Every structure is written in structure tokens, then in C-alpha cells.
Amino acid sequence: MASRLEEKTVAGLVADAVAAPSMHNAQPWRFRFLTGERLVQLYADPERAMPHSDPDNRALHIGCGAALFNLRVAAAHADLVPEAHLLPEPHDPLLLAALHLAAPAGRPREDELARLHPAIRQRHTSRHPFADKDVPEDVRTTLQDAAAQEGAELHFPGAWHAETVLDLVRDAESRDVMAPGANEDLLRWTRLGPEADTAVDGVPEYAFGPRKRDGKAPVRDFAGRRQVADRGTITFERTPHLALLSTPGDSPADWMRAGQALERVLLEATLADLATSLTSHALENRELRLLARDPGSGTGQVQMVLRLGYGPRGPATPRRPVRDVLESV
Missing domain, CATH: 3.40.109.10 (NADH Oxidase)
Structure with a gap:
């Protein structure tokens, strides 16, 4: 028993x-x-x-x-x-x-x-616009402490560094358009039409969020050029609040620590009523990943870019x- x-x-x-x-x-x-x-x-x-x-x-x-x-x-x-x-x-x-x-x-x-x-x-990835509202300093400190407890570092980039990261994301998107087979994984793991209602994995169309009309928020468009019903366009934030999660090394053990730190940060953010989304688009290429590092210290390996803010949390995915x-x- x-x-x-x-x-x-x-x-x-x-x-x-x-x-x-x-x-x-x-x-x-x-x-x-x-x-x-x-x-x-x-x-x-x-x-x-x-x-x-x-x-x-x-x-x-x-x-x-x-x-x-x-x-x-x-x-x-x-x-x-x-x-x-x-x-x-x-x-x-x-x-x-x-x-x-x-x-x-x-x-x-x-x-x-x-x-x-x-x-x-309660935690869900949100691909919706966030409000133009700062994340309080005490909340940022809590999130940084959460990452540190799992052997990682959470860095809030300044304006110039954040713009560099956004440029890297845009470069990655352009590369995907040009490179043959670059979207193969994305197509495999997106669920459209009736399949979205029965899927047990992947990103269903109801979680794509609206198309971005304007703004700089790094939100991946899972639809690409495919048509998705009842999906509008909207302006996203011009100055998104980004955070970079880094580890000292870049080994499988570091990646596992990064995952634990990431989830600890996301759960703390959720308890603080923050909505979150993630992008690793600019980090899928090791050379680009090195460019995402803190220009001040130049150390550590950036493992994830987080977008934080106040807005809808997004739907649960299967x-x-x-x-x-x-x-x-």
C-alpha cells in the first residue's frame, strides 16, 4: 500500500x-x-x-x-x-x-x-504587449537573488546593451528567412486549426498572441507567413524590459543550472504579478550568443533573454x- x-x-x-x-x-x-x-x-x-x-x-x-x-x-x-x-x-x-x-x-x-x-x-508565456510601466527595483533584486541561488546571474541591460540584444534578435529573424530549413523545427512544433485543440505538445495557434504592428518587443511570430484566424495586429512596447540570464560556463551542467535558475526567476516573477516571455532566438548561434554578453564585464554565457512586464499572462499551453x-x- x-x-x-x-x-x-x-x-x-x-x-x-x-x-x-x-x-x-x-x-x-x-x-x-x-x-x-x-x-x-x-x-x-x-x-x-x-x-x-x-x-x-x-x-x-x-x-x-x-x-x-x-x-x-x-x-x-x-x-x-x-x-x-x-x-x-x-x-x-x-x-x-x-x-x-x-x-x-x-x-x-x-x-x-x-x-x-x-x-x-499560474506561470504562462505571454506573447502580448506589456504596459509601459517600470519593474520596481525591489522586484528586480528579488529576481536577481533567485537566479543567484541556482548558480546563475540575472542582468538587466542598460539602454545601449538592450538595443544591441534587440538587434541580435532581428538579425536572427532575418537569418531564418534566408537560411534553407531554418524554420523546420518551428513548423514541426506549431499547431494550427483543429490540431490546436487536441495537441498535447507544441505551440497552439491560440498561444501565438497578436501580430506585432509596431514596437521593439522581442516576440517570436510562430505563424510566420501562415494565416491564423481571428488574429489581430497591435502595437507592442517600444522599450521592453529585458533581463539576461547567464552562467559562468557553457557546459551541459551549466545549461541544467540555467534551466533551474530560469524557472526560479519565472516563478518569483509570477508571484510578483509580472507577465513573462522568453526568447533564445538570438542565442541559437554561439557567435551571436557571445555578442549578447554584458559589455561591461564581458564574462559569462548568456543562456536566455527574458521579457518582463505588466500585462496578460497568456493562455496555458498543452x-x-x-x-x-x-x-x-
Whole structure:
């Protein structure tokens, strides 16, 4: 009976884990629960990799890192003590992390993690315009502290640096128009028409947001040249509030840390009533990624560009059923 209850509990934890963001909502993860060891293993799903947009699987690792962080939050909320180990088996590159679900007896509670739990289901990517309103300094500090707790750095670029990042995004968009096969991954992971209502992954058309008439907000247009019904055009913010998430190195372990830091920042932002969206468009090319770094320090590896502001949070996007991503042994 205890084992069955434990498996049910883990299924609930994984349901929270898979609410994490991932590139094009590909959900590139699998979970394996070792019942006798109270251990959840997180694997990359190579069938959901993106060879054109993410040839080194950097974004895949970031998405899986975000799912791992949600799993930690959900475990803490369930009065368990999550003990995570990244890349525990060097000979198995698909095994990205192992999370031991320790019993709470004699161990300190992870209250700071548990506090973030309500934001897991409230957080959605917003591809809508945000209000012309500054993010308060104390909120920025909270978000920076969140990144630092996971071994990353969150930098709010000044006007000149932000303009450079926006130029890099526009350059990436232009490159995609010219390069053969550049949009192959995007086309694979967008869901149009009736498929949008039944999809369990990808970006459905109802989450595309309106077309951008004007403004500089870095919002990827998932429709491209395809027609989407009932989709208007609107002016986005002229001066978007950007934040750059960086890690000291650029290894798979750094990418996993970046994913955990990203999700911690996003959940804190959600609790602060901020809407968020992400873009890695200008970061998919390593050379462009180096140009996105802080011109003052010139150090660190930028792993994600965040857009923050006050506005609609956007709709929930589909998720695969837990039974399709979790195996218990």
C-alpha cells in the first residue's frame, strides 16, 4: 500500500514538473521513478530535440533543468526533501539528473521552495504587449537573488546593451528567412486549426498572441507567413524590459543550472504579478550568443533573454499526460 501511495505522489510531482517551459513547448523530458530508492531520474528525450535550432541540445537541457526545478518545488510542497544531483552517470548522457525524495524527519524543510508552488500553474508565456510601466527595483533584486541561488546571474541591460540584444534578435529573424530549413523545427512544433485543440505538445495557434504592428518587443511570430484566424495586429512596447540570464560556463551542467535558475526567476516573477516571455532566438548561434554578453564585464554565457512586464499572462499551453512521460520500476 505504501508503495502505491508513493507512486501516486510521484505522479503528482511530475505533473507539476512538466508545467515547465521548453523551447517550442517540445517537452523534451522523460522521468523514471525507482520505487525502492525513492529516486526520480530525469532523462532527455532525443526524439524531441531540434537539430536545426538547437544542434548542441543546449535549449533541451535548459528545458529539462526548468522541469527539474519544478519537481524540487513540488517535492518541497509535499513535505519531502528534494536532493538533486546533476548528470549523475557520465556514461549515460541522456540521464540529466537524479532527485532523491528524502523523508522530512530530521531534515530542514525547504520552505523557500514550497513557497513558489502556487506559481507553477499560474506561470504562462505571454506573447502580448506589456504596459509601459517600470519593474520596481525591489522586484528586480528579488529576481536577481533567485537566479543567484541556482548558480546563475540575472542582468538587466542598460539602454545601449538592450538595443544591441534587440538587434541580435532581428538579425536572427532575418537569418531564418534566408537560411534553407531554418524554420523546420518551428513548423514541426506549431499547431494550427483543429490540431490546436487536441495537441498535447507544441505551440497552439491560440498561444501565438497578436501580430506585432509596431514596437521593439522581442516576440517570436510562430505563424510566420501562415494565416491564423481571428488574429489581430497591435502595437507592442517600444522599450521592453529585458533581463539576461547567464552562467559562468557553457557546459551541459551549466545549461541544467540555467534551466533551474530560469524557472526560479519565472516563478518569483509570477508571484510578483509580472507577465513573462522568453526568447533564445538570438542565442541559437554561439557567435551571436557571445555578442549578447554584458559589455561591461564581458564574462559569462548568456543562456536566455527574458521579457518582463505588466500585462496578460497568456493562455496555458498543452502538456503530455503524466502516463506518457513517467515510468515506475
